[in-house]
Amino acid sequence: MTVPNEHLLFLAAILFAIGVCGFFVRRNSIMVLLSVELMLNAANLTFLAGSRMHSTAARPELSGPIFAIFVILVAAVEAGVGLALVIALFRRKQTVSLDQLNELGD
Amino acid sequence: MEYWDGMKAIAPELWLTGFALLALLVDLLTKGRNSRTVGYVTLAGLGVTALALMGQSERVTAFGMVEVDAFGRFFKLFTLAALAVVCVFVMSDRRERQHGIGEYYFLLLGAAVGIFFMVSTNNLLLLVLGLELLSLASYSLAGFHKGNKASAEAALKYVIFGGLSAGVMIFGISLLYGLTGTIDLAEMATLGGEGLPRGLVSQLAASPIPVGIAVTMVLAGFAYKISAVPFHFWTPDVYQGAPTPVTTFLAVASKAAGFGALLRFLGVMFVRGDVQGLVADYGGQVGLLIAVLAAITMTVGNVSALGQSSLKRLLAFSSVAHAGYLLMGVATMNNEGFSAALYYMAAYYFMNLGAFGVVLYFEGVNGNDHIDSLKGLGRKAPLVSIVMVAFLVSLTGLPPTMGYYGKFLLFTAAIDNGMTWLAVIAGLNSAISLFYYFRIAKALFLEEPSDESVPRTQPIFTGMLTAFGVCTVLFGLYVSPIMQWVVSSMDLLG
Numbered sequence: 001m002t003v004p005n006e007h008l009l010f011l012a013a014i015l016f017a018i019g020v021c022g023f024f025v026r027r028n029s030i031m032v033l034l035s036v037e038l039m040l041n042a043a044n045l046t047f048l049a050g051s052r053m054h055s056t057a058a059r060p061e062l063s064g065p066i067f068a069i070f071v072i073l074v075a076a077v078e079a080g081v082g083l084a085l086v087i088a089l090f091r092r093k094q095t096v097s098l099d100q101l102n103e104l105g106d
Numbered sequence: 107m108e109y110w111d112g113m114k115a116i117a118p119e120l121w122l123t124g125f126a127l128l129a130l131l132v133d134l135l136t137k138g139r140n141s142r143t144v145g146y147v148t149l150a151g152l153g154v155t156a157l158a159l160m161g162q163s164e165r166v167t168a169f170g171m172v173e174v175d176a177f178g179r180f181f182k183l184f185t186l187a188a189l190a191v192v193c194v195f196v197m198s199d200r201r202e203r204q205h206g207i208g209e210y211y212f213l214l215l216g217a218a219v220g221i222f223f224m225v226s227t228n229n230l231l232l233l234v235l236g237l238e239l240l241s242l243a244s245y246s247l248a249g250f251h252k253g254n255k256a257s258a259e260a261a262l263k264y265v266i267f268g269g270l271s272a273g274v275m276i277f278g279i280s281l282l283y284g285l286t287g288t289i290d291l292a293e294m295a296t297l298g299g300e301g302l303p304r305g306l307v308s309q310l311a312a313s314p315i316p317v318g319i320a321v322t323m324v325l326a327g328f329a330y331k332i333s334a335v336p337f338h339f340w341t342p343d344v345y346q347g348a349p350t351p352v353t354t355f356l357a358v359a360s361k362a363a364g365f366g367a368l369l370r371f372l373g374v375m376f377v378r379g380d381v382q383g384l385v386a387d388y389g390g391q392v393g394l395l396i397a398v399l400a401a402i403t404m405t406v407g408n409v410s411a412l413g414q415s416s417l418k419r420l421l422a423f424s425s426v427a428h429a430g431y432l433l434m435g436v437a438t439m440n441n442e443g444f445s446a447a448l449y450y451m452a453a454y455y456f457m458n459l460g461a462f463g464v465v466l467y468f469e470g471v472n473g474n475d476h477i478d479s480l481k482g483l484g485r486k487a488p489l490v491s492i493v494m495v496a497f498l499v500s501l502t503g504l505p506p507t508m509g510y511y512g513k514f515l516l517f518t519a520a521i522d523n524g525m526t527w528l529a530v531i532a533g534l535n536s537a538i539s540l541f542y543y544f545r546i547a548k549a550l551f552l553e554e555p556s557d558e559s560v561p562r563t564q565p566i567f568t569g570m571l572t573a574f575g576v577c578t579v580l581f582g583l584y585v586s587p588i589m590q591w592v593v594s595s596m597d598l599l600g
Contacts, residue, residue, distance in 0.1 A: 043279070
């Protein structure tokens, strides 16, 4: 028994929606970065589903899985830089809440 | 041998990567004590890369991914020229001269490598990787002054909004891939039929809505890079908090790269000669979406700029407004509009690098970037102030400057393509922008200085700013050299 492609796409859409909601609702910058990871993983799932839809036994379609691997890499690097900046800010302000980001502005 | 031909085609990128590593190595060997040497290494790297670029003339595709053509070369040379100026800014910024800023140059060169790949590929994977390389380097640069609260906050805001737009864009690309079965833009546009539902044609024939959602999501990623509404929220905060040379880099090189990639994305997918029928028709609708975005972007940018008291924030909103003007050329979806956008980009180079250079100069004098602190500087630093007025005139779009001719081209392109309403909105916006640009001029010349101190001059820096001012006016009167370059660079749609 195989999972139908539609299920993968629905799961991806739900993950993406949770990610977007989390991004706008959460006030903790680490949780916001985590929401971004969720969005990127939704994209990965869609890439894999797309690859399955377009593959035939004679001609496998591999650019989707390859893209997914690179997205994992991008997500890791982005999390690395993001967390480094969170730490840099925490050292100054002793908080990681986005509501406390109020140095800038008129 | 094909491999070496490919390597030869991407020689400029390889030189740039090599010099980025060299800059890091030199910094390591001098133990971070001699950042000036690293600066010279960077400038040499930019020069060598420019020579390698100018040696290329034929149009080739390397490794099936990198398109080496005149269009990409325009944006690459633009980036190198902008980076060279940013390097000079870093080297002459008094507050920047401290230990351990070798990474600064490394990150700048790394960002340039990202730009080089993102403006010269039809492959969405390479586009995303180039864009991310640019973004990651920009995040680190924006937060370069770790000890400075504003800088750290700016970088965090940048990284968070960048993450959102990257997530949305990559999800959009995954949808496009699912719909068409390819990540190559040219294939996406022209492939169709043949058993499996590949290519945009069969998808658009079935229903245009999924394609619309996917394309809009991908546009979100570009909108973030060029700071177009509704992805512009980071712009004022990051521009204000980041070190001024980095702000200059973000406002000029990073934005131009976003436009280069956007033009290629839209051009190859919807406009190019081999794109026919449904896909080309759909391109017209995407153009309309961009026209609406352009109108909103320029209005939001100009109206928000009115009330700003920080010079960097003001220029940030002005750069949002300019993204709107440039989008006007993109929205026409044809050669005329794209060329106009390219010319305006060249104008944008001179006037914005100049304006940020003057801000850096005034920051060095006053220690802050408030408009009030500019009072009476027209008498204390007359040359720089007069040059600033030239940049402001050009930013407003008044003759006889490059900004005027660029706007003229953009307005003509919009009217020729049945978007007179957009040209009218842009005209009204230019009138609004007059108010806040001339607030700066008024502070410089018409108000009394608060004290009698005379600012120290930096001959090289002042000379460079004056050269920019002269170019802004000169190329506005004598447009053919830049116009010829732009026309010969528009081989994207051929």
